[in-house]
Amino acid sequence: MENRKIKIGFYALTSCYGCQLQFAMMDEILQLIDKAKIECWYMLSRDSSEEREVDIAFIEGSVSTKEEIELVKKIREKAKIVVAVGSCAVHGGVQSWGKEKELEQLWKTVYGDGKVKFEPKMAEPVEKFIKVDYKLYGCPPEKKDFLYALGTFLVGSWPEDIDYPVCVECRLRGNSCILIEKGEPCLGPVTVAGCDARCPAYGVACIGCRGAVGYDVAWFDSLAREFKKKGFTKEEILDRMRIFNAHNPKLEEMVNKIFEEGE
Ligand code: SF4
Ligand code: SF4
Numbered sequence: 001m002e003n004r005k006i007k008i009g010f011y012a013l014t015s016c017y018g019c020q021l022q023f024a025m026m027d028e029i030l031q032l033i034d035k036a037k038i039e040c041w042y043m044l045s046r047d048s049s050e051e052r053e054v055d056i057a058f059i060e061g062s063v064s065t066k067e068e069i070e071l072v073k074k075i076r077e078k079a080k081i082v083v084a085v086g087s088c089a090v091h092g093g094v095q096s097w098g099k100e101k102e103l104e105q106l107w108k109t110v111y112g113d114g115k116v117k118f119e120p121k122m123a124e125p126v127e128k129f130i131k132v133d134y135k136l137y138g139c140p141p142e143k144k145d146f147l148y149a150l151g152t153f154l155v156g157s158w159p160e161d162i163d164y165p166v167c168v169e170c171r172l173r174g175n176s177c178i179l180i181e182k183g184e185p186c187l188g189p190v191t192v193a194g195c196d197a198r199c200p201a202y203g204v205a206c207i208g209c210r211g212a213v214g215y216d217v218a219w220f221d222s223l224a225r226e227f228k229k230k231g232f233t234k235e236e237i238l239d240r241m242r243i244f245n246a247h248n249p250k251l252e253e254m255v256n257k258i259f260e261e262g263e
């Protein structure tokens with residue numbers, strides 16, 4: 001590892017700024033900053049620029065304007081490692097929920113006749129436009145995930161990914177299963193772990209804020225079948241699964257197929 005400070009950038013696309021606020025408020029960031037040079041992080045430093053080269057680029061938010069497509073391409077060109085931060089950047093976020101509607105219709109509902117300076121588009125994940133090297137899941141991600149990833153990069157290593165669902169942590173915590181025992185539509189079986197099953201631990205069904213473990217896993221089919229058995233309609237299942245996974249390309253086809261099957 002070179003004996004120099006690692007250059008980092010934190011960039012915001014369309015988002016609530018909750019991810020970077022979460023990390024900017026951490027006491028530990030003050031210790032890490034000693035080992036890193038912030039080239040761009042407007043929330044932390046006025047001396048920020050998107051034009052500078054960085055070792056690690058953290059990107060928050062979904063790509064929701066034509067200008068943001070150009071911005072993520074520029075960030076990619078100037079960064080050695082790109083990390084998508086949070087559900088907006090990784091999966092398109094809740095703003096992708098209305099994906100099946102026309103952009104014009106969504107626009108009219110939210111802004112009416114209001115004029116804006118940017119050219120809007122449907123919200124999409126960063127990976128749709130550039131290569132993403134690592135993902136921090138969650139809305140927002142856990143502080144420990146950010147510290148782990150940044151700390152690991154700073155010592156010249158690579159953080160591990162999480163490839164198992166919330167249910168694993170839920171059972172390890174000894175929670176009773178909300179899906180089985182109360183028949184509530186918990187998305188824990190298809191959602192990336194790492195939150196220590198926070199919601200089920202309080203008796204609330206997971207809405208999948210950490211995003212899908214993978215769109216290609218069979219667990220989506222199994223869970224949709226289970227929801228159907230519990231009496232949920234096709235629309236209710238689709239709405240639930242779309243909250244943080246609207247870009248799952250097979251979702252509609254899969255749920256339709258389940259409702260075409262006999263009992
Ligand atoms: S992932 Fe959640 S907390 Fe982060 S910017 Fe998006 S909406 Fe905000
Ligand atoms: S409550 Fe949800 S997360 Fe917990 S085991 Fe049941 S389905 Fe999985």
Ligand code: SF4
Pocket residue numbers: 166191192195196197198199200205206207208209210211
């Ligand atoms: S249980 Fe589900 S909704 Fe709750 S924090 Fe974890 S991933 Fe997000």
